[in-house]
Amino acid sequence: MRAIAVERGSEGPTVIERPRPEPADGEALLRTLRVGVDGTDHEVIGGSHGGFPEGEDHMVLGHEAVAVVEDPNGTDLSAGEVVVPTVRRPPAAGANGYFERGEPDMAPDGEYVERGIVGDHGYMAEYFTSPPEYLVAFPEDMWEFGFLTEPVSISEKAFEHAYASRSAFDWSPESALVLGNRSLGLMTLAMLEFGVDSDRSFAEHDFERTYCLGRRERPDPTVDIIEEVGATYVNSNETPLETVSEDFEAMDFVYEATGYAPHAFETVEALAPNGVGALLGIPDSWEFEVDGGRVHHELVLHNKALVGIVNSHVEHFEGAIDTLTELPEWLLDDLVTTVATPEDAKPAFEYGHDQIKAVVEFDRL
Ligand code: NAP
Ligand code: BGC
Numbered sequence: 001m002r003a004i005a006v007e008r009g010s011e012g013p014t015v016i017e018r019p020r021p022e023p024a025d026g027e028a029l030l031r032t033l034r035v036g037v038d039g040t041d042h043e044v045i046g047g048s049h050g051g052f053p054e055g056e057d058h059m060v061l062g063h064e065a066v067a068v069v070e071d072p073n074g075t076d077l078s079a080g081e082v083v084v085p086t087v088r089r090p091p092a093a094g095a096n097g098y099f100e101r102g103e104p105d106m107a108p109d110g111e112y113v114e115r116g117i118v119g120d121h122g123y124m125a126e127y128f129t130s131p132p133e134y135l136v137a138f139p140e141d142m143w144e145f146g147f148l149t150e151p152v153s154i155s156e157k158a159f160e161h162a163y164a165s166r167s168a169f170d171w172s173p174e175s176a177l178v179l180g181n182r183s184l185g186l187m188t189l190a191m192l193e194f195g196v197d198s199d200r201s202f203a204e205h206d207f208e209r210t211y212c213l214g215r216r217e218r219p220d221p222t223v224d225i226i227e228e229v230g231a232t233y234v235n236s237n238e239t240p241l242e243t244v245s246e247d248f249e250a251m252d253f254v255y256e257a258t259g260y261a262p263h264a265f266e267t268v269e270a271l272a273p274n275g276v277g278a279l280l281g282i283p284d285s286w287e288f289e290v291d292g293g294r295v296h297h298e299l300v301l302h303n304k305a306l307v308g309i310v311n312s313h314v315e316h317f318e319g320a321i322d323t324l325t326e327l328p329e330w331l332l333d334d335l336v337t338t339v340a341t342p343e344d345a346k347p348a349f350e351y352g353h354d355q356i357k358a359v360v361e362f363d364r365l
């Protein structure tokens, strides 16, 4: 079968041939429909994040997938069912407490592998196998957008953790700022603007004013989407993050999805008293000057919080599916700018400004 992989020493992804996997006992065989590409895939391809499966010279890419059950192989799945797989799996040493508790997303380095990212092959192949506990049923009539479940699940987790960090007092947020205007940033902005996170912790508060910061000049398709969802575009060439609170307003919630390391610290300045920032970017080592005293002072004297967020678990996937069914279809259509084939997957990895979300389509339902 065809698969798209990174090979040691290669410049970019290549199409390789691999044997179709045989499901082990307790695993089902899945036929891949679509696999999305995000900023992390570019970081993996560039070598700044993730790692090859032990002893192998290549790794199949892809962690945002939607697939159909080809062979349930004795599991309680049904042939033909549409499912989305989670990303983390137990390490070679076997399942640990994080997996047993259903919270593999909270496991530290070394206590998990991630399919298509860290130490395990991903989903960019015609078939893959998985135990059923890592698969979540997805509505058939929306299968084309199933691969968006994984990224939306990350924001479900971010909202849950950010909200929990403010739950000890009466928090009434009104303003939210998303940093980054590609796929993760734009989907999260829409969730905030349309108030559609599944546990309703944020939606209940109904953010009255939402903003998205990017570094692009108009005309630009992502700026059009920001304005169509009803948010305000902040051009960081005119208003850097440090001065957002003066030029616009101090924010109750900031969601960082740029991977630009200075934003982690500048977020503290952009937050309103009692505000919370969720950091999602995964930068490589990066040295720069920071007024650490100022950051410390602001965090303490204004009860601000920063939470780092990575990965998600099955409940976040279930929440993400509810959320996806509530987002307007025009938005999902506008976000998916590139549908590539496995024979010619190159366009899915091109990173032009016209590309927001790219997907490789292996098969259709
Ligand atoms: P992406 O496609 O690389 O998008 C990053 C966006 O940030 C782009 O729109 C980029 O602008 C913008 N940006 C970068 N530096 C900027 C700066 N200095 N000022 C203003 N805007 C800036 O990545 P993504 O898929 O949306 O994901 C965003 C980040 O989150 C990545 O680092 C990714 O690895 C990470 N991520 C983390 C998790 C997690 O579990 N923690 C999950 C998914 C993704 P241009 O397009 O104009 O260059
Ligand atoms: C994925 C997460 C993963 C993280 C770190 C993200 O792009 O969506 O599932 O945990 O990268 O590798």
Ligand code: ZN
Pocket (backbone or CB within 6 Å): 038, 040, 063, 064, 151
């Ligand atoms: Zn991702």
